[in-house]
Amino acid sequence: xxxxxxxxxxxxxxxxxxxxxxxxxxxxxxxxxxxxxxxxxxxxxxxxxxxxxxxxxxxxxxxxxxxxxxxxxxxxxxxxxxxxxxxxxxx
Amino acid sequence: xxxxxxxxxxxxxxxxxxxxxxxxxxxxxxxxxxxxxxxxxxxxxxxxxxxxxxxxxxxxxxxxxxxxxxxxxxxxxxxxxxxxxxxxxxxxxxxxxxxxxxxxxxxxxxxxxxxxxxxxxxxxxxxxxxxxxxxxxxxxxxxxxxxxxxxxxxxxxxxxxxxxxxxxxxxxxxxxxxxxxxxxxxxxxxxxxxxxxxxxxxxxxxxxxxxxxxxxxxxxxxxxxxxxxxxxxxxxxxxxxxxxxxxxxxxxxxxxxxxxxxxxxxxxxxxxxxxxxxxxxxxxxxxxxxxxxxxxxxxxxxxxxxxxxxxxxxxxxxxxxxxxxxxxxxxxxxxxxxxxxxxxxxxxxxxxxxxxxxxxxxxxxx
Numbered sequence: 493x494x495x496x497x498x499x500x501x502x503x504x505x506x507x508x509x510x511x512x513x514x515x516x517x518x519x520x521x522x523x524x525x526x527x528x529x530x531x532x533x534x535x536x537x538x539x540x541x542x543x544x545x546x547x548x549x550x551x552x553x554x555x556x557x558x559x560x561x562x563x564x565x566x567x568x569x570x571x572x573x574x575x576x577x578x579x580x581x582x583x
Numbered sequence: 584x585x586x587x588x589x590x591x592x593x594x595x596x597x598x599x600x601x602x603x604x605x606x607x608x609x610x611x612x613x614x615x616x617x618x619x620x621x622x623x624x625x626x627x628x629x630x631x632x633x634x635x636x637x638x639x640x641x642x643x644x645x646x647x648x649x650x651x652x653x654x655x656x657x658x659x660x661x662x663x664x665x666x667x668x669x670x671x672x673x674x675x676x677x678x679x680x681x682x683x684x685x686x687x688x689x690x691x692x693x694x695x696x697x698x699x700x701x702x703x704x705x706x707x708x709x710x711x712x713x714x715x716x717x718x719x720x721x722x723x724x725x726x727x728x729x730x731x732x733x734x735x736x737x738x739x740x741x742x743x744x745x746x747x748x749x750x751x752x753x754x755x756x757x758x759x760x761x762x763x764x765x766x767x768x769x770x771x772x773x774x775x776x777x778x779x780x781x782x783x784x785x786x787x788x789x790x791x792x793x794x795x796x797x798x799x800x801x802x803x804x805x806x807x808x809x810x811x812x813x814x815x816x817x818x819x820x821x822x823x824x825x826x827x828x829x830x831x832x833x834x835x836x837x838x839x840x841x842x843x844x845x846x847x848x849x850x851x852x853x854x855x856x857x858x859x860x861x862x863x864x865x866x867x868x869x870x871x872x873x874x875x876x877x878x879x880x881x882x883x884x885x886x887x888x889x890x891x892x893x894x895x896x897x898x899x900x901x902x903x904x905x906x907x908x909x910x911x912x913x914x915x916x917x918x919x920x921x922x923x924x925x926x927x928x929x930x931x932x933x934x935x936x937x938x939x940x941x942x943x944x945x946x947x948x949x
Contacts, residue, residue, distance in 0.1 A: 508667065512637075
């Protein structure tokens, strides 16, 4: 089941984005899990505020990064689908 | 020598007390009494030191951690230190109000163990009549408190055939994650190995069940599953390598590279009463002994996998070969690998009777 553009993605229960000062990075901590997002994933996760839809996240990224909106949308959907399968995100 | 990278996880074994008597308990055979346990403030200090050292995740375990009346205070200490707190519990001592108090104190996640999907069998394995029903009620209390739940199913010969039912139970209880954990055979479980080792046919069926369920439940339930050592060709990277990412603190304050390490001979494990976690992590002999690769014997020393599996599990090497510095016999390259096949053969003709976990008898009053 793919994620619809109007969906509002959220962190799954128990998943938190936090700074990891000892290692100078950001991580998602969860139930006996730890994800280290790459720069692009981190941009997406930071925009996931429980209010923005997938569309709104894509709009924000398209305004800030020099890439076609369709390409950004495809990347965002693929990443959210992967994070959903891993139990990090609900969408 | 450069300082090792900081640990990511800390397992706090708050107590060895537990109302269950599982025959595969991961606690040491020599259990600590309540009078030897660290007090609330000492644990609070340990949590703060852990966070300062770089630990992100704290596992509150036991024994049964809820046997400690100060559990909500301990959770609050963890939250104030900024640690992600995970309660590893049998669920049988926690009702809805106590669960809510833990959530209010800042608990992040609950991992509930079940012994089987079938009540009679679950109660027999856990050695506590009525235990399974209490666990089901507890899972509801976790939901009511709004906390995420992982179901931990320890599997072995006497329950592995009900893996499909265990997966259904995880869904019914609202778990987001299921850990299918094969028994690891040291300590109590080694004593019960003949009664617990699954057959190869059981194992293959279980692996198929997990593969099918992962596909069917994608996005709904995450299933963690690892092929057990006795049927593996490569050892697991136990604890991600000795002293590389993990430390455990025993009820009495001893700091260990693995919660089972207390059973290893010729170690003087440092205590949080005497030294800081940072000092212990970086400088103690116990943490340095099997860290990295220089300690390794052949065939590990010349092996291309040595920085992937870190030689496997020291406790298993000791339990099966008598020398903790040997290559883990789970590795097909170990000269002791045949011991695992032998154990599987022996278990196939053994009965299912258990030696239950017991506290040592109290010395008689004088």
